[in-house]
Amino acid sequence: MRRAQLLPALAAALMLTAAAPPAKPLTPREIVDQAPASAWRTIDPEDLMVIDLKNGGRVIVQLAPQFAPVHVANIRALARGGWWTGAAVYRVQDNYVAQWGNNETDKPIPKGVVAKPPAEYERPLAGLTINPLGSPDAYAPGAGFTLGWPVAYDSKGGTANLPHCYASVGVGRGLSPDTGMGGELYAAIGHAPRHLDRIIAVVGRVVEGIEAFSALPRGTEALGFYKERSSDVPIARVTLAADLPASERPSFQYMDTESPSFAAYVKGRANRQDDFFIRPAGGVDLCNAPVPVRRTPTK
Amino acid sequence: MRRAQLLPALAAALMLTAAAPPAKPLTPREIVDQAPASAWRTIDPEDLMVIDLKNGGRVIVQLAPQFAPVHVANIRALARGGWWTGAAVYRVQDNYVAQWGNNETDKPIPKGVVAKPPAEYERPLAGLTINPLGSPDAYAPGAGFTLGWPVAYDSKGGTANLPHCYASVGVGRGLSPDTGMGGELYAAIGHAPRHLDRIIAVVGRVVEGIEAFSALPRGTEALGFYKERSSDVPIARVTLAADLPASERPSFQYMDTESPSFAAYVKGRANRQDDFFIRPAGGVDLCNAPVPVRRTPTK
Numbered sequence: 216m217r218r219a220q221l222l223p224a225l226a227a228a229l230m231l232t233a234a235a236p237p238a239k240p241l242t243p244r245e246i247v248d249q250a251p252a253s254a255w256r257t258i259d260p261e262d263l264m265v266i267d268l269k270n271g272g273r274v275i276v277q278l279a280p281q282f283a284p285v286h287v288a289n290i291r292a293l294a295r296g297g298w299w300t301g302a303a304v305y306r307v308q309d310n311y312v313a314q315w316g317n318n319e320t321d322k323p324i325p326k327g328v329v330a331k332p333p334a335e336y337e338r339p340l341a342g343l344t345i346n347p348l349g350s351p352d353a354y355a356p357g358a359g360f361t362l363g364w365p366v367a368y369d370s371k372g373g374t375a376n377l378p379h380c381y382a383s384v385g386v387g388r389g390l391s392p393d394t395g396m397g398g399e400l401y402a403a404i405g406h407a408p409r410h411l412d413r414i415i416a417v418v419g420r421v422v423e424g425i426e427a428f429s430a431l432p433r434g435t436e437a438l439g440f441y442k443e444r445s446s447d448v449p450i451a452r453v454t455l456a457a458d459l460p461a462s463e464r465p466s467f468q469y470m471d472t473e474s475p476s477f478a479a480y481v482k483g484r485a486n487r488q489d490d491f492f493i494r495p496a497g498g499v500d501l502c503n504a505p506v507p508v509r510r511t512p513t514k
Numbered sequence: 515m516r517r518a519q520l521l522p523a524l525a526a527a528l529m530l531t532a533a534a535p536p537a538k539p540l541t542p543r544e545i546v547d548q549a550p551a552s553a554w555r556t557i558d559p560e561d562l563m564v565i566d567l568k569n570g571g572r573v574i575v576q577l578a579p580q581f582a583p584v585h586v587a588n589i590r591a592l593a594r595g596g597w598w599t600g601a602a603v604y605r606v607q608d609n610y611v612a613q614w615g616n617n618e619t620d621k622p623i624p625k626g627v628v629a630k631p632p633a634e635y636e637r638p639l640a641g642l643t644i645n646p647l648g649s650p651d652a653y654a655p656g657a658g659f660t661l662g663w664p665v666a667y668d669s670k671g672g673t674a675n676l677p678h679c680y681a682s683v684g685v686g687r688g689l690s691p692d693t694g695m696g697g698e699l700y701a702a703i704g705h706a707p708r709h710l711d712r713i714i715a716v717v718g719r720v721v722e723g724i725e726a727f728s729a730l731p732r733g734t735e736a737l738g739f740y741k742e743r744s745s746d747v748p749i750a751r752v753t754l755a756a757d758l759p760a761s762e763r764p765s766f767q768y769m770d771t772e773s774p775s776f777a778a779y780v781k782g783r784a785n786r787q788d789d790f791f792i793r794p795a796g797g798v799d800l801c802n803a804p805v806p807v808r809r810t811p812t813k
Contacts, residue, residue: 309725310680351650353797381609381705391792405728406680406705406802410786410795426608426732429704433725487709493690494635496709498652500799503705 243483247507250476255468256363257511262287263456264294264419265465266315268304269449272427274402275456275465276384277508278419281362282377283335286386286416289328289397294453296325298398303447304431308439310405313428314387315450316398324396334394335416337376340368345375346472350485350498354378354409358501360472360481364420365501367412377417380407380502382425386416404429407502422467422508466511480507542782546806549775554767555662556810561586562755563593563718564764565614567603568748571726573701574755574764575683576807577718580661581676582634585685585715588627588696593752595624597697602746603730607738609704612727613686614749615697623695633693634715636675639667644674645771649784649797653677653708657800659771659780663719664800666711676716679706679801681724685715703728706801721766721807765810779806 241249264276280287293299298317306314324330345359345366352358355367361375368375379385383403388395394416402421421428431448434441441447456464470477484504486495540548557576565573579586592598597616605613623629644658644665651657654666660674667674678684682702687694693715701720720727730747733740740746755763769776783803785794 309728350652353647353649353651353799353802354795390789407799409799409802410783410791412795414790414792429608430729430731432729484709490689491713492709493713496653496711500652500706500708503652503708 240488241479241483242487242489243480246476246480246483247470247509250470250474250480250507254471254474254476255509256471258422258467258469260457260459260464260466261291261455262419263422263465263467264290265454265456265459266299266424267451267453268427269451270427272424274424274427275422275467276402276419277422277467277469279364279377279417282338282364282375283386283416283418285329285332286335286394286397286418289332290400290418291455292325292327293396293398294455295458296328298322298325299450299453302450302453304428304450305434305444305447306401306438306440307404307428307431307434309433311403311408311439312401313404313431314399314401315448316387316400318399324398328396328398330396332394332396332416334392336394336413337374340370340373340375343368343375344473346478348481348499348501348504350500352501354412360477360506363469363472363506365504365506367501376413378407378501379403379409379411379415379417380420380505381405382421382505383407383417384419384421385411386418388415402428407500409502422469423465423510468509468511470507472506477506480504539787540778540782541786541788542779545775545779545782546769546808549769549773549779549806553770553773553775554808555770557721557766557768559756559758559763559765560590560754561718562721562764562766563589564753564755564758565598565723566750566752567726568750569726571723573723573726574721574766575701575718576721576766576768578663578676578716581637581663582685582715582717584628584631585634585693585696585717588631589699589717590754591624591626592695592697593754594757595627597621597624598749598752601749601752603727603749604733604743604746605700605737605739606703606727606730606733608732610702610707610738611684611700612703612730613698613700614747615686615699617698623697627695627697629695631693631695631715633691635693635712636673639669639672639674642667642674643772645777647780647798647800647803649799651800653711659776659805662768662771662805664803664805666800675712677706677800678702678708678710678714678716679719679804680704681720681804682706682716683718683720684710685717687714701727706799708801721768722764722809767808767810769806771805776805779803 387399686698
């Protein structure tokens with residue numbers, strides 16, 4: 216029955232491959248699972264922040280110094296200076312963010328932290344090689360991927376910025392010109408809050424353990440703050456992977472966004488062809504094609 | 515200081531209004547809070563499904579018979595036939611869906627339920643008045659709002675469909691041509707899974723209590739299924755609001771998507787002008803401007 220419905224072009228291709236059955240397109244997951252080692256880049260352990268909650272949860276964040284170098288340097292200095300020891304997740308707003316730090320305390324800022332960083336909300340487009348998404352974006356003239364990150368950009372203005380996607384990590388701040396020093400951070404736990412793009416410094420993304428944030432009880436006060444301090448979710452410690460003993464150091468890889476595997480992955484996300492997906496979408500949202508990240512395989 | 519920076523046009527406007535301070539644009543929330551009664555439509559209690567979890571959580575879903583009439587009729591019959599009594603939430607996949615029903619049981623299907631509903635994945639565009647979003651969409655040629663719902667559409671093909679946004683409720687199904695009879699439902703609890711558009715029947719949206727799903731522990735098995743049946747989150751009962759005694763019946767209103775208030779709300783979501791939003795986005799994603807819904811005010 217199926218054979219009879221084959222289109223002529225496909226039938227011709229089949230004749231070339233003799234008895235081989237028609238190749239079924241790989242699913243996005245299969246593309247990722249079968250990607251060669253050359254498609255992966257290991258994340259610098261200086262760019263991995265390990266957040267251990269007292270409840271046993273662990274959240275690992277990849278930092279993005281290519282986009283917010285001063286804020287990222289601050290975050291490293293804050294981690295090394297023990298800023299988050301005794302801190303807590305104090306705000307969990309449904310379909311929005313989980314936020315952690317030392318809200319409303321007088322904790323002294325560790326040495327080496329720039330108190331008033333510049334507004335690293337966007338960076339020059341120049342110098343970036345962008346792999347375009349191929350679908351329109353509601354928030355920017357251009358959307359694509361670069362250096363292992365999703366990116367929104369404006370060729371005319373010459374700027375590029377990290378978009379707020381699910382699991383993106385940004386820097387809490389007060390009113391402008393304050394940009395936040397990096398001590399109060401949030402992760403997006405709902406639909407991509409892209410309206411925050413270019414008005415807040417995005418400094419990274421959660422690469423493992425987001426459920427330790429996203430499954431937390433929602434705060435009942437305005438903006439999702441917990442009503443009682445006793446509801447706060449205490450943080451045991453925050454460490455850079457680079458500072459952990461080698462035996463305990465987590466290691467992750469992201470897919471090279473210029474690799475053929477990544478191009479196939481994005482194409483697959485836009486045109487799902489598993490048996491379940493009876494009608495490919497023909498497009499994909501920037502935040503609905505997250506850059507694949509994996510634990511570095513042991514040899 | 516601020517006065518000195520006023521632009522000429524604004525300064526002129528100020529002179530006209532004499533001593534009045536310049537009007538500050540309303541935030542989207544203020545627009546909703548100040549919308550007149552005429553901007554609201556009360557939801558038919560036949561279209562409200564009340565899901566009571568045994569843990570005390572309550573989730574209220576608005577059904578969309580305008581888009582999936584046979585599936586919605588099934589869901590009403592399933593609720594009235596006690597289908598979900600003793601059922602459970604058995605799948606919670608992070609950044610994707612929470613799913614509930616009677617998975618892998620032989621529970622008999624209540625009377626009046628159509629076992630094999632038609633594929634109500636989209637409906638004719640004809641007959642719908644659409645208020646366009648005004649921003650591009652990655653998944654459909656057109657995006658906007660109609661009848662109190664977000665809608666994706668294709669003028670050329672003459673079809674319209676409910677998009678999968680955060681809190682959208684869809685019908686779990688097996689492989690095509692099965693469309694699911696409505697007994698296994700899911701709610702989106704992460705970034706809008708728009709790749710499911712037009713291949714699954716969307717039947718409604720959670721209008722209150724989504725956190726009773728979204729904050730649940732994530733399942734550790736493939737696709738977020740709970741490993742042990744003992745981890746399932748039991749459902750006490752599912753009732754239509756119409757079948758509750760008047761004194762216990764919840765009542766909700768949605769904002770008329772053709773009202774001036776709604777137009778102002780969408781414009782505000784695309785161009786946030788609070789003090790915090792130093793740079794309006796100039797666009798908005800279809801799923802990032804959820805149609806406002808509120809409890810019907812008591813007089």
